[in-house]
């Protein structure tokens with residue numbers, strides 16, 4: 419394991435990803451909750467931070483159990499922190515350095531720099547520089563403006579890098595990370611999807627024994643992979659529940675249920691559409707709609723789980739970004755914990771223990787694990803779809819009629835994206851039912867019908883997103899098909915807002 423101590427940099431997760439891409443396991447912990455340094459930890463990386471080390475409120479960590487004992491790499495703030503704390507000088511740069519720079523000189527003999535070519539491009543993002551290094555520290559790379567762009571410490575496996583080796587624009591950054599984690603820390607590159615499946619199945623067997631587990635399937639990637647790996651461990655002691663909330667895509671309920679059964683899962687489909695529609699009746703406020711949907715979901719799930727005798731565990735498809743404690747730097751409480759309730763937050767009285775087999779994985783790793791479990795690409799490559807489903811894509815009151823119309827529109831849109839070979843390039847796509855009627859003319863008749871909006875975005879994690887520049891011909895074809903085939907719609911618009919300031923969903 420590589421331990422990454424997070425000082426609040428926006429790039430900390432990227433460091434973890436770079437390490438994991440080398441098939442080496444890494445874990446992020448907040449700097450003030452450093453776990454015990456056991457033999458398992460082969461190396462430690464200190465992240466960047468929005469703080470300056472000269473700031474009074476800057477994070478302050480005792481490295482005496484780590485420095486000189488375990489291989490240690492400081493990145494940006496991490497590098498400055500060590501320089502500052504061990505007797506060097508860190509001061510504001512004369513010119514603040516952001517963006518592209520090139521290494522003009524480096525010590526090829528140094529093990530961290532091996533294989534890094536001359537003039538290698540690196541990405542800087544800092545307002546401070548290391549003006550002088552502590553005794554025992556020496557420079558191993560410089561750029562035009564920054565003499566101490568990277569350093570090492572005599573007779574120790576301790577290093578600092580001022581730039582960001584983890585970002586894509588540092589062209590040889592991954593070589594430096596490789597040098598640190600493989601050559602210097604001696605990690606074996608054996609953390610593969612297959613190895614993950616084997617060890618997780620073993621752990622789950624030990625942990626769960628003959629206990630029964632209930633899991634709510636959503637049709638999405640995370641819950642499908644979680645269910646499959648649990649099923650490998652405990653077989654039919656896993657009870658899956660797939661709820662039709664009446665707000666799914668066209669034919670999705672039947673198709674997904676079918677494919678789950680094909681996978682050998684013990685799954686019960688529960689059609690609760692009418693319950694959801696009844697709860698949504700008369701509601702127009704987005705938050706009230708979300709709450710109503712969440713509440714019915716909990717009720718249905720609760721009722722169904724009571725039918726499973728002696729269930730002790732609740733399985734969830736929680737993944738790593740949902741559980742990382744991120745360091746808040748904007749004042750307020752010093753930490754925020756992002757928690758995510760895949761099943762909408764269960765009532766306390768259910769008294770189930772929670773088992774989350776994927777909680778250490780990033781999304782793309784979940785897909786790789788899914789592939790190694792033999793789950794079909796059709797499930798693994800699915801676009802994200804919100805829990806409240808079409809309920810938050812029908813603006814205003816939700817009715818069964820509107821759901822039917824929107825399902826048709828959405829199906830045409832998604833099928834045409836697939837036909838055009840664009841589905842996998844788009845991160846998420848869907849249609850929105852607008853609460854306005856507009857005038858149109860069909861044949862010689864005046865129409866006064868609803869308008870829909872199409873939304874397609876690119877993104878990596880849904881936190882930020884841009885609208886997709888879909889080809890006009892494809893958009894034209896989709897619009898024609900929708901207006902000609904879907905009764906009740908006479909106008910199609912395309913959403914060209916990015917997130918921020920808009921969001922992906924309209925509600």
Ligand code: XMP
Pocket residue numbers: 708802803804805806846880881917920921922923924925
């Ligand atoms: P927004 O609209 O916040 O959406 O930009 C970001 C991502 O989250 C999805 N989303 C949800 N997913 N329950 C979910 O499971 C929800 O209530 C929910 N709201 C939004 C959205 O589809 C997008 O992928």
